[in-house]
Amino acid sequence: MIIDCHGHYTTAPAALQKFRDAQIAGLKEHTDVPFDAQTPISDDQIRDSLEGAQLKLQRARGTDLTIFSPRASAMAHHIGNEITSRRWTAACNDLIYRVCELYPENFVGVCQLPQSPGVAPLNSAAELERCVTELGFIGCNLNPDPSGGHWNAPPLTDRYWYPFYEKMVELDVPAMVHVSSSCNPNFHATGAHYINADTTAFMQFLTSDLFTDFPTLRFIIPHGGGAVPYHWGRYRGLAQDMKKPLLKDYLLKNVFFDTCVYHLPGIELLLKVIPADNIIFGSEMVGAVRGIDPETGQHFDDTKRYIDALDLSDSVRYQIFEGNARKVFPRLDQRLKW
């Protein structure tokens, strides 16, 4: 089977955004807008939002199961306060749960976290636990910069984050390192902030002993690992100058890259420099780039085509499309064995 580890619910029914808009408006007026007060989203609305988009593309591209989470750019942890984030997060996660209940063959959930600038990461543990133990989710998206482009939280390797990691380890779920929209005019969200965060997180891991402290903690760095595979020589060299072990021994038991790289030469490079054990198929569909590449006549984000075009052994292909996802998301593996 072919598992896409990186899909967001970018096509959610308009009522979700309507709630968010009301919530944001309420911040100014100091009113409180519970999600339940909105017109409910019907199952048919959910079906409609997916049938012509993610489900259609799954069928067209020949992928089976998408690891599905709320829209990343809409997490916007920097808006409002912890309660704002908590309510918005619960609404988004509950909707993902409904998607996964309606289409259990097609989607499995990964949760947004109720992060908020200056709020202890431990405060996100309860929502993670709820999503995993009650809603059947298999992982989370962790935002290394809840400020939305001001980067004023401690690095991911700081003990500040450790209480949350303890919960991840306890539940045996990985996190995708994923920022949200940027309120810093320097950073375009999908063109700079996302990619920068990926690169930044990897370098934080490289300069730390995080995985000595948490040997089973696992992170997926999306968007093909940001700039990291392209600069793999730089990272190998920096690690060596710092007297660190080889990156493959030092970080690659815990750090994985998806394949959200939107052209064949990029995917070729990724497969050339990063061990196949560490690459998990992902497309970010329907996501950052929605058009058709005039050079190929195919969607930029149809990343399966790039992998299909490479001369890979069956075992490597299995790892990328299925095996690594089962390994990194053990709760997915358990579910698929049902």
Add this chain to the structure above:
Amino acid sequence: MIIDCHGHYTTAPAALQKFRDAQIAGLKEHTDVPFDAQTPISDDQIRDSLEGAQLKLQRARGTDLTIFSPRASAMAHHIGNEITSRRWTAACNDLIYRVCELYPENFVGVCQLPQSPGVAPLNSAAELERCVTELGFIGCNLNPDPSGGHWNAPPLTDRYWYPFYEKMVELDVPAMVHVSSSCNPNFHATGAHYINADTTAFMQFLTSDLFTDFPTLRFIIPHGGGAVPYHWGRYRGLAQDMKKPLLKDYLLKNVFFDTCVYHLPGIELLLKVIPADNIIFGSEMVGAVRGIDPETGQHFDDTKRYIDALDLSDSVRYQIFEGNARKVFPRLDQRLKW
């Protein structure tokens, strides 16, 4: 000839750092430490600092001329105030001038700018003019984030920067977009901040009309363009979604990438996706990564080897090693015709 467009004086005599340390100490004590008050650096000290390092490596690697600027990580525009930056910058640039006078065949100068957080970019124009017209420099390093990792200046495409660009255009010199050290613990300087800045600048250019306003303005994005070539499909796709022209028509008359990518697969990718007109040989030597790659037995930053290993036509090889540098730095071209 082989021109290396990216070298910093990372091996400057210790007296330079001694001045800087005194200057920084003086900030706390509100004392003023002019560079002239320090023990002068002798010509022999300069020779010694280069003979066993950059000059030795030029000879060993078979490169001819390095476009040479002050140590990027030491620019640290975030330290002190505008006067601090101005004095430090002048000291660093004057030393580069002495290097270029001592070794006119081996080095040509590019200047640091006296940027400072919150200070108008126009205030850097006089130092640029001094360096170009009096010291014979051919370009500058422009820091898009003088705050050192807090990213609180306007984007490079904001009109805030325009008065400085007018001076660049008037003098017909390009800028390398180059941040300095990071005082934000999230960002390792050479492993994250540098690469992020490269990616960020490109995306700023992509979302702007800067080159409509300044058709002859030219930027080099170092470190192989950050994450950009690896994600070239993403950038082509984002531009298309924004209804922009093709990137090659839209940005590549004004934006160039160096070859500071420290492994063969990265350089292969760069040459595959970026037109040869836009690639300028660079090594960043002696710089971010100083070790020997155990996989090749050669220095990571011996980027000439990677290009030599590729099957390129003579004309493409000429463009990358010489022709593009002459085109992007017209004052270099004039000088080489002497």
